[in-house]
Amino acid sequence: xxxxxxxxxxxxxxxxxxxxxxxxxxxxxxxxxxxxxxxxxxxxxxxxxxxxxxxxxxxxxxxxxxxxxxxxxxxxxxxxxxxxxxxxxxxxxxxxxxxxxxxxxxxxxxxxxxxxxxxxxxxxxxxxxxxxxxxxxx
Numbered sequence: 001x002x003x004x005x006x007x008x009x010x011x012x013x014x015x016x017x018x019x020x021x022x023x024x025x026x027x028x029x030x031x032x033x034x035x036x037x038x039x040x041x042x043x044x045x046x047x048x049x050x051x052x053x054x055x056x057x058x059x060x061x062x063x064x065x066x067x068x069x070x071x072x073x074x075x076x077x078x079x080x081x082x083x084x085x086x087x088x089x090x091x092x093x094x095x096x097x098x099x100x101x102x103x104x105x106x107x108x109x110x111x112x113x114x115x116x117x118x119x120x121x122x123x124x125x126x127x128x129x130x131x132x133x134x135x136x137x138x
Contacts, residue, residue: 030038 033041
């Protein structure tokens with residue numbers, strides 16, 4: 001158990017260092033962008049993060065500092081993956097339904113176009129009849 005705890009602490013330290021390095025790289029890259037590019041990124045990626053010191057967590061939940069949040073994150077990721085899969089299936093179903101609606105709309109458009117052609121033909125026939133009637137009166 002002691003080795004497992006020590007390994008978890010080393011792993012957590014490694015992850016913290018990697019996250020810090022990544023954050024530094026992001027800040028350097030962000031600093032090299034133009035104002036317009038930064039504003040676009042800010043608009044597209046509105047995230048809020050809250051960093052809570054372990055001491056504060058200790059007040060809210062005893063022994064929180066000793067808990068392994070990496071496992072919770074992995075579990076959360078599994079749940080999110082399942083949720084995303086379900087959402088993707090739902091989106092695919094909606095896309096299929098939208099396609100069916102579009103196909104139906106196109107069929108209606110074709111029918112209306114045919115009706116317009118028939119009306120145009122009827123107008124021509126009526127105009128021909130009217131012209132014949134005018135010619136007959138003369």
